Amino acid sequence: MDGSGQGELWNRVHTHHGTHLRDSHLCGADHFMSVTVSATLAVNEALAEKRRRGLPVLPLGFGEAGLPVHPAMREALAAGGDKNAYGPVAGAAELRDAAAGYWQRRGLPTDPDLVVAGPGSKPLLYSLLLSLGGDTAAAAPSWVSYAAQAHLAGYRCLQIPTAPAQGGVPQPELLAAAVGRARAQGRDVRSVIVTAPDNPTGTLASEATVRRLAETARELGLVVISDEIYRDLVHNDGERVHSAAEFAPERTVVSTGLSKNLALGGWRLGVVRLPDSDLGRSLRADLLGVASEIWSSPAAPIQQAAAYAFTEPRELTAHIRRSARLHGTVARAAADRFAAAGAMAAAPQAAFYSYPDLEAWRDHLARRHGVTTGAELTGLLLEEYGVGVLPGSEFGDSPHALRMRVATSLLYGETEDQRATALESDDPLALPWIADHLDRLSEVLELVGPREAPEDGAGPPTAAARCD
Numbered sequence: 037m038d039g040s041g042q043g044e045l046w047n048r049v050h051t052h053h054g055t056h057l058r059d060s061h062l063c064g065a066d067h068f069m070s071v072t073v074s075a076t077l078a079v080n081e082a083l084a085e086k087r088r089r090g091l092p093v094l095p096l097g098f099g100e101a102g103l104p105v106h107p108a109m110r111e112a113l114a115a116g117g118d119k120n121a122y123g124p125v126a127g128a129a130e131l132r133d134a135a136a137g138y139w140q141r142r143g144l145p146t147d148p149d150l151v152v153a154g155p156g157s158k159p160l161l162y163s164l165l166l167s168l169g170g171d172t173a174a175a176a177p178s179w180v181s182y183a184a185q186a187h188l189a190g191y192r193c194l195q196i197p198t199a200p201a202q203g204g205v206p207q208p209e210l211l212a213a214a215v216g217r218a219r220a221q222g223r224d225v226r227s228v229i230v231t232a233p234d235n236p237t238g239t240l241a242s243e244a245t246v247r248r249l250a251e252t253a254r255e256l257g258l259v260v261i262s263d264e265i266y267r268d269l270v271h272n273d274g275e276r277v278h279s280a281a282e283f284a285p286e287r288t289v290v291s292t293g294l295s296k297n298l299a300l301g302g303w304r305l306g307v308v309r310l311p312d313s314d315l316g317r318s319l320r321a322d323l324l325g326v327a328s329e330i331w332s333s334p335a336a337p338i339q340q341a342a343a344y345a346f347t348e349p350r351e352l353t354a355h356i357r358r359s360a361r362l363h364g365t366v367a368r369a370a371a372d373r374f375a376a377a378g379a380m381a382a383a384p385q386a387a388f389y390s391y392p393d394l395e396a397w398r399d400h401l402a403r404r405h406g407v408t409t410g411a412e413l414t415g416l417l418l419e420e421y422g423v424g425v426l427p428g429s430e431f432g433d434s435p436h437a438l439r440m441r442v443a444t445s446l447l448y449g450e451t452e453d454q455r456a457t458a459l460e461s462d463d464p465l466a467l468p469w470i471a472d473h474l475d476r477l478s479e480v481l482e483l484v485g486p487r488e489a490p491e492d493g494a495g496p497p498t499a500a501a502r503c504d
Contacts, residue, residue, distance in 0.1 A: 075180050075430040083424045094476055095446040096370070097424035099235060099389065101299035102445040103362075104456050106355050109298060109341055116340030123333040125324050127153025127307070131339045134346035135307045141348070142267075144281050144290065150310040152323055153334050153342070157265055157293040157306030158185075160323075161229075163330070164289060164308065165189045167322035168259055170226030173215065175206045177391070177431030177439075179235050179263070194218060194225065195432035198241075201382040203391070204234030204263075205241040208252035215256050227259040232277055233266045233386030236431050236441035238367060240270060240385040243278045250283035259315065260288040265306075266387040268297040268356050271364030275385060286313040294345055296387065297356050305334060305342045358459055363388040366444045369465055369474055374442070377481040388445035391428070394438040400486040401438070409435050421480045447473045 072078070079097035086093050126132065131153055136146040154160040162185045165172060169191070174182040176195035183193035194214050196206030206228065215225045230249060233240045241249075253260045260280045267277045281288040293306035308323075310316035327333075345352060364384065371381050371390040379392035394401070394413065401407040407416055410427030417423040428439035448458040449469050458464045465471060 074184065075426050079418070079424045079426060082418060083422070086422055091422055092476075093422040093424065094473060094480070095424050096442045096444065096477075097426050098446060099387075099443045100301055100445060101296050101359070101363075101388070102448050102455065103299040103359055103459055104452050105300065106298065106352060108349070108351055109300065109345065112341040112344040113303075113337055116337035119336035119340060121336065123336055123339065125328045125333055126320075127151065127334055128336070128339045128343065131307070131343040131346070134343040135309070138292075138346040138348065139290065139309050142277075142279075144279060144285075144309065145312075146309050147312055150312060150316055150320060151307055152310065152320065152327070153305065153307045153339065154327060155306070155331050155334050156295070156304040157263070157291045157308075159331065160291055160306050160308050161185060161261065161263070162189065163323055163326040164261060164319070165191065165227070166326050167319055168227050170224040171218065172261075173206060173211055173225060173228040173258070174432070175204050175229075175231065175234070177236050177428055177433045177441075178204065178229070179231060180426075180430050182229050183432060192223070193432075198237075199245065201237075201239050202241045202245045203237030203239040203382075204231030205245050205249050206230070208245075208248040211249070212252055212256060215258070225256075225258065227261055228253055229261045229263060230280055231263045231266075232279060233270060234389075235266065235387060236389050236426070236428075237382060237391040238384035238387050238389035239382050240275060240277065243276075246278040246280055247283045250280040250288065253280070253287060254284050258287070259319075260284060262288055262290045264290055264292050265296050267292060269360045269363055269388075270386045271360055271368075271384065273357075277386075281309070281311070286311050287315060289316075289319070294342055297359070298345060298352065299359070303338050303341070305338050307342075307346075355459075360386075362448065362459055362461075362464055363445060365464055366447055366470065366474075367442075370442055370444045370447075370477060373474060373478045373481065376478070377485050388443055390442045390444075391439060392442060394440075394485070397485050398438060401484075405484070410437055410439055411435065413438055414440055416484065417480065421483070423477070423480055 076098050083093045083095050132148040132151040135151045136148040139146040165185055166189050171192045172186050173194040173196055175198045186193040196211045196214055198205060199207050218225050262280045281290050288311055290309040295301035310320050367384040367388050367390055371384055374381060374392035378396045379394050381390050381392040384390045405416055407413050410429050414425050414427040425440045425442055428437050429435040433439055447470055449455040454469055458467055461467060
């Protein structure tokens with residue numbers, strides 16, 4: 037299959053479940069917007085179909101934490117099984133108190149009355165964008181759903197490049213210039229979304245970068261939405277996550293949940309911390325209005341379990357630290373395999389992602405495979421080799437960039453026993469099922485890429501050595 041065919045393959049994977057919604061700002065007009073399944077979910081479905089056909093796959097596309105449920109969380113959920121009544125729209129008081137304590141311990145004093153819970157951080161983000169109104173800005177690259185949700189809400193998303201190894205935070209000077217241009221054209225830009233730590237790059241923006249972003253948002257009159265869902269999955273205990281709420285507390289909304297740190301994506305529980313300001317109180321009223329018409333209140337048993345989790349008992353914090361170490365070990369190993377093949381990438385610092393750039397392969401890919409875009413490259417990897425990764429274009433990167441997001445969190449095993457073993461192992465890379473996945477990755481990269489030895493004769497560099 038030539039490169040154009042690979043690009044078409046990726047488009048088919050991404051759009052086969054498309055639907056259409058009437059534009060909310062043109063109600064009554066014959067105007068519809070196309071909405072496709074999120075790219076992360078689409079690639080997961082494509083790999084599942086290959087599995088059903090008995091084909092080997094390497095699942096590096098879906099950002100699911102991929103670890104067992106902690107027994108204490110199972111018990112907490114079971115204990116709430118008799119709760120079947122609707123609760124407060126904002127969430128149960130017990131949960132909001134616990135979430136406030138969670139943020140307090142991270143240096144963010146929080147009024148429980150300014151905490152709102154929902155069935156996952158995604159619907160909370162969408163409801164925030166609806167409540168705020170106006171266009172938003174986000175990093176390029178950034179999580180696939182930011183721009184999509186702005187589109188669903190009837191607005192647009194400016195995507196602003198990040199500085200090297202400062203993923204998730206738009207460069208402040210570029211943000212100011214882009215917002216200025218948009219406003220000069222009559223667009224109403226009201227918010228900026230940051231991710232700390234970052235998906236898709238797995239990097240952690242510095243204190244200076246976050247501070248400058250917060251100051252720029254204040255100067256521009258923007259609300260900051262700080263997505264901190266990966267905050268507790270920093271690999272190195274000595275590295276600190278800095279929130280925009282530290283530097284612009286009056287205008288920063290912070291979101292988090294249980295899907296990543298405790299691998300509870302299927303439980304669907306998120307919380308937001310609204311600023312203690314007139315803006316925050318106004319946002320709360322609007323957000324509760326939206327929530328009351330969409331989900332009414334989060335599931336009561338899930339809220340009870342989440343309240344327990346946000347109190348951070350010792351057994352859960354130890355579990356999260358083990359998870360972070362496993363994520364870091366495997367993400368760095370995969371990044372090193374890409375680096376050995378000639379990719380450039382910042383070393384992963386958090387979560388389970390890396391973002392390799394195969395620009396060094398461009399001439400070879402065009403000549404041998406007819407591949408010239410990121411979507412064509414990921415289409416080739418999926419169709420010919422069963423490797424599921426996402427092209428950078430899905431995250432707002434240039435379509436011509438040969439960058440991709442690699443998520444390693446589904447390499448920990450096919451069974452609960454394997455995943456539990458990986459979590460407890462002192463050397464997870466020695467486990468045969470993880471080692472086999474990584475060796476398969478190296479094999480595919482060798483098959484697809486150029487075969488020349490490194491020019492300096494010093495052997496393959498690690499991802500850390502290639503960090504900008």
